[in-house]
Amino acid sequence: MGLNLDSRILALALARMVDALANSFLVVVLPLYIGSQIVSLPTFVGTTVQLGAVDFTLTAELLIGIVLSLFGFLNSFSQPFTGSLSDKTGRRTVFLLFGLGLVAIGSAGYLVFTDYLSILVMRALQGIGAAFTIPVTVALVNELSDEDERGGNFGLFNTFRLLGFGVGPIVAGVVISTGPYRIAGIDITGFDAAFLVAVVGALASFVLIALLIDDPERTENEAADDISIAVRDPDGSGLDPVFALGLATIVMALSIAMFAPLANVINTRLDQGTFLFSVQFGATVLANVVFQYPIGRLSDRYGRRPFLVGGFLLLLPTTLAQGFVRSSELMIIARFLQGVAVAAVFAPSLALAGDLAKEGQSGSTLSLLTMGFGLGVAFGTLFSGILVGFGFSVPFVAATVLGTIGLFLVYTQVGETVETSTPTPVGSD
Structure with missing residues (x-):
C-alpha cells in the first residue's frame, strides 16, 4: 500500500x-x-x-x-x-x-x-x-x-x-x-x-x-432528512455499532484524562518534580503522534476490528498499572503504552464509523465519536479528583472496570467493515 x-x-x-x-x-x-x-x-x-x-x-x-x-x-x-x-x-x-x-x-x-x-x-x-x-x-x-x-x-x-x-x-x-x-x-x-x-x-x-x-x-x-441517531442495530440484534463505539470512546478518553488532575498527588507519591510529570503526561501524546497514522493505514488493509479489540486489551493493564507503579520510569512506560492503545482505537473507530455512515450523514454519524471523546475528557478530569479521595489507586481501578465494559461493547457489538481474506464476524473467537 x-x-x-x-x-x-x-x-x-x-x-x-x-x-x-x-x-x-x-x-x-x-x-x-x-x-x-x-x-x-x-x-x-x-x-x-x-x-x-x-x-x-x-x-x-x-x-x-x-x-x-x-x-x-x-x-x-x-x-x-x-x-x-x-x-x-x-x-x-x-x-x-x-x-x-x-x-x-x-x-x-x-x-x-x-x-x-x-x-x-x-x-x-x-x-x-x-x-x-x-x-x-x-x-x-x-x-x-x-x-x-x-x-x-x-x-x-x-x-x-x-x-x-x-x-x-x-x-x-x-x-x-x-x-x-x-x-x-x-x-x-x-x-x-x-x-x-x-x-x-x-x-x-x-x-x-x-x-x-x-x-x-x-x-x-x-x-438526507433522516439524521436521527440510531441506538439499536437495524436488525434488532443489539446496539448500533457506531453508538457502541461512541460509548467505548467515552471510556477510552476518560482513562487517559484522569491523569492530569492528579499532578500533585502523583508527584508526591513518586517523589518526583514537575518535569517528570510533564514527561509522563506527554508520553501518551507522543505515542498517539507516532502510531496514529501507521495504525490507521494498517486498518485499511487488515480491518478495523483487530485494532479496536487489541487497543482495548492493551488499555486495561496500562490504565490499571498507573494506580500501582512506584517509580517514575515505570509510569512513563505505562503512559506510553496507554497512548499506543488509544492510537489503536481512535483512528480505526473513526474510519469504521465513516465506513458505516450513510450518504450525506457523515457529520451526525461521526459526531457520536467526537462527542464521546469530549465527554470522556470532561468526566475523566472530574471523576479522578473525586475518586482519589478514596485512595490513589481507586480512579485507575474504576477506569479499568469501565474499560472492560468498553472492550465488551466493541467485541460483541462492532463488526468488521473492511473486506479481508479472513473476515472476522461479530463475537467470534
Whole structure:
C-alpha cells in the first residue's frame, strides 16, 4: 500500500493542528489569568455556604473549573446537533468557517474583558465554535477519503491534531513566562500575547480552509432528512455499532484524562518534580503522534476490528498499572503504552464509523465519536479528583472496570467493515 496523501486532507489536518494549538494554549493560560489580579472575580469568592451538614467554600479554583468544563460540555453536547445540521444543509465549509470565527472572536474577547462573567461568556462562545468545527472537519475527512485510505487519513488527521494539542501548552508557558513585550512601541503582557497567539491560530486555520477546501460534490437527495441517531442495530440484534463505539470512546478518553488532575498527588507519591510529570503526561501524546497514522493505514488493509479489540486489551493493564507503579520510569512506560492503545482505537473507530455512515450523514454519524471523546475528557478530569479521595489507586481501578465494559461493547457489538481474506464476524473467537 503506497503513500498517497490527499492535499485536501493535509490542509484539513494542518488547519486542525493550528486550531488545536491555539485552543490548548488557553487550557494553560486561563487558569493563570483568572487566578491573577487582572481579572475581577465575583464578590462571593472566599465565602462559605452550608450544604446540609457540610461547609463548602466558594473558591477561585471552583470558578476556574467551571470555565474549563463549560467549554468541554458545550462543545460535546452540541456536536450531534451541528453535525446533523451540516448534513441537512450539505454546507461543510461554511459551518467550519463559522466555528473558527467564533473561536477567534472568543479569543479576542479575552483581550478586552477582564471580569469573570465576560470570560465565562467568551469560553462558552469558543465551546460552541468548536462544536461547529470538530464534527464537520471529521465529516470532510470522511467524505474526501477513498474507502481503502480512510483509516490512514484519519490517522494523519489525528496525528496533526495531537501535535497541536501537545505543543500548545509548552509554547503557552514560554510566551507567558518571557513577557511582557514591547512591539511597535506598545506594551503587551504575557497574557495578552498568549491570547493574540490563540486569535492568530484560529484565523490561520480560517484562511487555510477558505483557500484550500471546497464542499464535496453531492446531489440533493444525499443531504438526507433522516439524521436521527440510531441506538439499536437495524436488525434488532443489539446496539448500533457506531453508538457502541461512541460509548467505548467515552471510556477510552476518560482513562487517559484522569491523569492530569492528579499532578500533585502523583508527584508526591513518586517523589518526583514537575518535569517528570510533564514527561509522563506527554508520553501518551507522543505515542498517539507516532502510531496514529501507521495504525490507521494498517486498518485499511487488515480491518478495523483487530485494532479496536487489541487497543482495548492493551488499555486495561496500562490504565490499571498507573494506580500501582512506584517509580517514575515505570509510569512513563505505562503512559506510553496507554497512548499506543488509544492510537489503536481512535483512528480505526473513526474510519469504521465513516465506513458505516450513510450518504450525506457523515457529520451526525461521526459526531457520536467526537462527542464521546469530549465527554470522556470532561468526566475523566472530574471523576479522578473525586475518586482519589478514596485512595490513589481507586480512579485507575474504576477506569479499568469501565474499560472492560468498553472492550465488551466493541467485541460483541462492532463488526468488521473492511473486506479481508479472513473476515472476522461479530463475537467470534
